[in-house]
Amino acid sequence: MLEGLLHHKKEIKQYFLALAITEDRIDGALWEKDGQGKVNIAATASENYTASDWETAIIAADKVISSLEPNVPEGVDLQKSVFGFFPEWVSEDKIKSEYLKKIKQLTSRLSLTPLGFVDIPQAVSMYLGSSEGSSQTVILIGFESKHYTMSLFKIGKLIGSYAFNRSENIVSDIEKALNKFADVEVLPSRMLLYGTAVDLEKIKADLLNYPWQTKANFLHFPKIEILPNDTVVKAVVIASSTEIALPVEKSEDMVESVADNTAVSASGVSDQGESQEVADIAQDLGFVGEEPVKDLNIENEMTEVEKQQNANIAPVTIPENKLSGKARSSFAGQIPSMPKFSFPKLTFTIKLPAFRKSGLIVLIIGLLILMAGGVYAFNWFYPQANVKLLVTPKSLLINEDVALDTASSTVDVDKKIIPGSEVKLEVTGTDKIITTGKKTVGDKARGEVTIYNKTVNPKTLKKGTQIQTGNLKFTLDEDVSIASASENVGSLNYGSNKIAVTATDIGTSSNVGSGTEFSVADLPTGYYSGRNEKVFTGGTSREISVVARDDQKKLREQLLQKLQQQAGDEVKSKLENGKKLLDGSLTTQIAKETYNKEIGEETDSLSLDMSVGATALTYSQNDLDELLSKIVSAQSPVNYDYQKEKTKVSVTETLKPEGSKQMFKLQIEATLAPKVEIGDLANTITDKNCQDAISFIKNKFNIAGAECSINRSFFLFKDKLPTNPKNIQIEFSNL
Structure with missing residues (x-):
């Protein structure tokens, strides 16, 4: 019996292709829509192309479609397509002729059936409103490689949209573009960047560093964010989906009753009707048709091969259609004719108990009263x-000198004093760094020198006496006595004696060869000299890493900073509920520090153990809120309320303590809402x-x-x- 009453409809799903085409990239999405109007985006893809070469755009679109096709169910052709364009492609809700020809070539080459297009900025606004759950008050800026589009929305309503050429100074470009909205009293404090430009992060950084509050009608510095890469094509899907309706598919048990006896195709639409619908849509979109678009004859500009490819492609144009509260789109207004159908006739036989006429009237009245009461209760x-x-809202900036008093227990609004408490603790830690000091070490060269006395008097040289050859200096290892020179027939024999010597400096340069001449310090070379018979040896040198004074200083500062941060974290972790640490009140003092190496000692790394004593001041957030409320309320304009939850407070300077009071400068950024x-x-x-x-x-x-x-x-x-x-x-x- 239930099978006779219930007719289950087969689930109707249609698959569509969305293409967002900009001057340098094509974004695509495969999406489906079921009989209940639910939209699902199955996959997205994107490909860049060369702006000056439309052939590369067609190739990029083909790659996008190829990336999406694995997600299409078997037996389904991905042909029905919707498009998204920036405003510079469109004029008076129609695609400009120079772009219309390109889109026609693309749809022909790729065997696509175009259904319509949407304006990208308005589609993005609609998408954000849908995903965030509220109408948007925002400035949208869409960037391409050579152009950008600025659109301003207030509570979902488009105030204006303008396209501009990009220059090298994008910040200046944006400021000039905002002048288009000079009649807007307060600009939205949210600025969203999107599009296909590769330099969005740099643009965002430049915009964040610009003083917008002094350059345009911003009440606050605007919040600047970048939308995800696939936002545009998803927005095209959401905006398009509101304009596409699905046909009703009959169940096998449904009684067929089609007025014009038209054969119904597998999709639930007559083959003849569907063909006519596509032709109507194509005619409206204005690609080609029996009557070409005004001032544009695409057929005459195409090759014979292109014409043959286009033979079975339905022409398309876009009728004017402004959506209330939605992205403005252009879609064919025709929906396939639904086949008529009827349900089986049902006969019910219900036996009711016999009532007298008056009793029946009372029963009916009672039932009506009961039903009315139920309806009323449900509606209530x-x-x-x-x-x-x-x-x-309005913003109010206040600077006040406030005191935190550890000897006080109550808030003094007139003197701007809040009670506080002192927290003390000790923290320890270890840290190390790589040493940067360098030092040359090694051995001194040694050898033996013969000292000659050319005078007639004997000479004694003390230990440590210097002898020299060039820039190299050596010292005598022992005292040495040298006899005087003696005369011989026709000649003079010098007095001489051998003595061991050591170089004054380390290094291989003191390893002098044999036969080197030496002079004796402070003695004339004509009277005293020296010479070695053998090579000096033993002189070596090498560079080592040692502790520099700056190494100790750097490590000390580095570890102290870490321990100060650790002390602050420990104070915060021990705070009772509702207590806060006063910014800038944390003071530290080094109790102990021990280095593993001293200055000049050889080592590759230097470590330090340190103990630090810390003192901090805390206060109650409720006490500060009480004081802030009085301060802000006293300076607020009439008919404005102080919004505590949206107020920012910061300590700009901590002053010298005065007894039990710690003075500090407080900056209050208060938000006021009109009453x-x-x-x-x-x-x-x-x-x-x-x-x-x-x-x-x-x-x-x-x-x-x-x-x-x-x-x-x-x-x-x-x-x-x-x-x-x-x-x-x-x-x-x-x-």
Whole structure:
């Protein structure tokens, strides 16, 4: 019996190709959409191409499709395609003629059936809104190798989009582009970069180093981020999916009733209808057709081979179609005709107990009352909605001298004093570095020299007397006595004596050869001289690593810094709940330090053991919050509230202590939100639809905007806010 009542529909899935085409890269995505409208992106791929050579673009697209095809189910042809272009490719919602010809060549060569295209910036905005769950207030900047596109959105609405040529100074380019939005009172404080340019990281770094608050209408320094590489093609998929509807496929048990007796294809659409639909879409997109696009005759510009390839490709154009709250897209408006169908007739026979006429009326009335009560109760308790009021905050920068007093137990708002406590501990550690000092060591050369006395008087030279040859110096190892010279017939015999000598310096240079002449220090060479008969030996030298004074200094500073960080971490780990460490209050003193080597000693590395005593000041976060609230409130403009959770506080300078008080300079970056007295707003907007509620709120309150979303609704009133005001959540959000 159940089999006769239930007709199971086969799951309908269609597979599509998305191509985001820019001037230097092609991104592709394989995606599917089922009968319930669920979209799944099965795979993505991308390929670069040479901007000046469209043939390389077709090859790149072919590679992208080849990368995606392994994910396509067997028997399915990947032909139906959607495209994404930057605004410079489009004019008045139509592809420019110079680009239209290129797209026609690509779709013809690759046997693709084009369905339509989307504007990339608006598609990205729609994708972000879908993935982040709220309408976007953002500046989108899409970069290509030669161009960039800047688009500004506020609460999902496109304020403006402009394309520009890139120059060498991209920061200057962006500043000039922002001038296009000079009439926007406050620019969004979020700037997202995306696209195919290879230098996005460098662009981001340059933008982060630029003083935007002084150069454009930014309330805060903008948050600048780079979107993932596949964002563009995923955005094309999401934007396109909203425009593509699937046909209904009949079940085997369904009673067929097709008015025009058209044969139904496997996809649920008549072969004739599908053919006509593609032709209609192609005609609209404006690639080619029975009547060529105005001012562009592609057929005349193609070779005979290209014309033959294009013979079975349906032409395409894009009708104007602006989506409310979505990315503007151009898709054929025709949907395949659905075959008519009917369900089997069912006959029920129910025997009811006999009632008197009056009793039956009472029963019916009772049932109606019960049903009405159930409907009312369900409509009261079940629906839920969220209304968000968007306000423009103000920033307030305050610098104050504040004291932390370890002798105090309460906050003194007038004197700007908060109570504190002192924490002491000791930390130890070891560290080492590679030594940088160098030293030459070795042995001194030794030898024997004969000293000659050319005078008529004997001479005694003391131990240590220097003799010299060139720049090399040697000293006598012992005292030596040299006899005087003696006369002989016709000649003079010099007095002489041999003595051992040692070089004054180390090194091989003192290993002098035999027959070297020497002079005696402080004595005339005409009276005294020396000569060696044998080569001097033993002189050696080598360079070694030793501890330099700077090595000890560097290691000391390095280890002390580590121990200071360790001391701060240990203080924080021991803090009680709600306690904070005062920035800049941590002081340290070295208690003990021991090096493994002294200055000048030979070693490749130097190690140090150190003990450090640390003292720090802590305070209660609640005490500081109490003081901040008073300080900020006293300086806030009228009709603005202090937002504690969005306030940043930092210690800019720690001053000298005064007894039990530690003085410090505090910088407060406070965020103020305008006061909006909404009163009993929830009661006022019950049973209104979202659009009427937003219009009412904007007219009544001084706010920047409003957002409304119905989370759960009663099917009879699915577009209305709940009847029960307690089920309408109202919250504030800063732009």
